[in-house]
Amino acid sequence: MILPTYDSKLRYDIDHWAKVHGIELNVIVEGQDIATKKLMAIEGLGILPTATHTVTRQVLSGELLEIGQLQGVHEELFLITANRKIENPIAAKLMSSFTV
Secondary structure, eight states: OEEEOTTSHHHHHHHHHHHHTTOOOOOOEEESOHHHHHHHHHTTSOOOOOOGGGSHHHHHTTSSOOOOOOTTOOOOOOOOOOOOSSOOHHHHHHHHHOOO
16 A cells, blocks of 8 residues: 555545554555655556545546545545635635635
8 A cells, every 4th residue: 555644534534444444554665745656556566545636537448446435434635715915816716616
């Protein structure tokens, strides 16, 4: 397995999921950089648990294959902004069009 470090909540969720299901993970690497972890997975070094949106291009191109989803494991994303004197047009568009 190619896992995030313990700086990531996702790592704790994966460890908990494995413990609940009685699965011992063979961790070959821990890292924070998703680009490096994706390259390792593409080279066949291990399985990469990650949010779908981080590997969309690689899945569509066939470099990576989604083999399933871990029930009960999810990642929360937050979109935060502040009042600005000069508005950032990209941030404004994201905030006005954001839906769940």
